[in-house]
Amino acid sequence: MGELWMSFMLKERMESEELMLLRMLKARGGLLDDSRFWNLEKGYQGEVLFDKWFSSLDGEWIVVNDLLLEHAGSLFQIDSLVIGGDRVYLFEVKNFEGDFLLEKDRWYSGSKEIKDPLSQMQRCESALRQLLRSLGYQLPIESTLIFINPEFTLFNCSPKLPIVFWSQLNRFSKKILKQSASSGKLHARHSRLAEKLCELHIEKSPYERMPEYRYEELRKGIVCVGCRGMGVRHHYRMIECESCGSKEALDTALLRSINECRSLFPQIKISTKIIHDWIGETVSKKVIQRVLQINFSLIGYGKSANYVKDTQRLIRTDIKA
The missing domain is CATH 1.10.10 (Arc Repressor Mutant, subunit A)
Structure with a gap:
């Protein structure tokens, strides 16, 4: 692949095998507990919304979606990775809905504490940085947690955190387009990195959890x-x-x-x-x-x-x- 111009998507987003199978089971009455299905479905729909927004931007970069990678014995997932001329963008996309609270690094939905998505993104960034270095790349990583749902509110959120809400997407797009315009051209080295990450992608996720089901029990x-x-x-x-x-x-x-x-x-x-x-x-x-x-x-x-x-x-x- 030679020199690249404008946006180029090397790896498109696909529904996970687990989500597709759970959809089939749900339609046939095979899910006693459908919470896992709805979490995956909502997450996927949020990522599709993000893709639609990002694809409307005309910056110069390579987009690699939905990666599952391993480095030093640890697995990490990337919702969307964008390779620019002078940096790598890491996007963690959440489709949360409703009122949430951030208090002393703890996240709450109502009175229930949830996993900290910022810490999750930071661990992912650290693992990605180590992997890039092992591949001979020293590109800085700019990570952003994107809340794609307009019905999401996070109380007590510091403006210094790398978080972008739905209402901020237009301003954020201007920022990254400006960075893209001043970051220089993409070259074969950038495309080789994208291709290498696709090669390293793990197809079968060990995180998949399918419930038990029997043929005769399905509609x-x-x-x-x-x-x-x-x-x-x-x-x-x-x-x-x-x-x-x-x-x-x-x-x-x-x-x-x-x-x-x-x-x-x-x-x-x-x-x-x-x-x-x-x-x-x-x-x-x-x-x-x-x-x-x-x-x-x-x-x-x-x-x-x-x-x-x-x-x-x-x-x-x-x-x-």
Whole structure:
């Protein structure tokens, strides 16, 4: 990669596997405690809002989102890392809502003490600085805690703290754009750093905590792509949600349902019979079989026959060999 101009995103933000699986479980009544789901969902939506705001800025930098890194035996997560010409910006994004209190370095939501997000960000900054030095980079790090929700209030907050509220984003954007304009051009060395951090990113987070669930305990049917409800009607080649009115092509909805089953139960051998049961027998086996044949490969014979993606087929062939 040569010299870069303007903003460049090397790593886009993706929903975590844990959040996607919890969404599937919630839609099918598989979450007895949905607090973890809502925390992840709200956090992700806050990060999406941050991305929308930051992408509107036309500074010269490289954006690397959603990193999980390790240094000296310690793991640390970065919501958004931005590499500028003369510094690295580290953004910790929070989507808190309501009234909070900061008192003697302790954070409270009502009467309940919560984890200190400033300390969390500072630990992350320290680990990142050590990692950058080990890679041969001495760029200063400028860390900022962003509260992206306009309905958030923090009482007793010192203006000296590296905190930016929703109402301050416009002024903050002017500040970093001014810094970007005076920081010099990005060069290959900057892009190599971004690429190296992406290489070091750990895909599977050890922080993921999935609840126990069983196939027979989950609601069967096709989940609405819009509201995530289960009340969908089948009209020839379309399905329509009775609650929100969302429409989706039948084949698309079936493929999505098949992939949900594969994701939640990777050990299950996918067959026409299994998928017919999974979607609550709302579509004929003939239609299901057609969608499976188009998108998957059939292996085995008789009762042991099942559908796999081509990558799975290669793996199973290698194991058999």
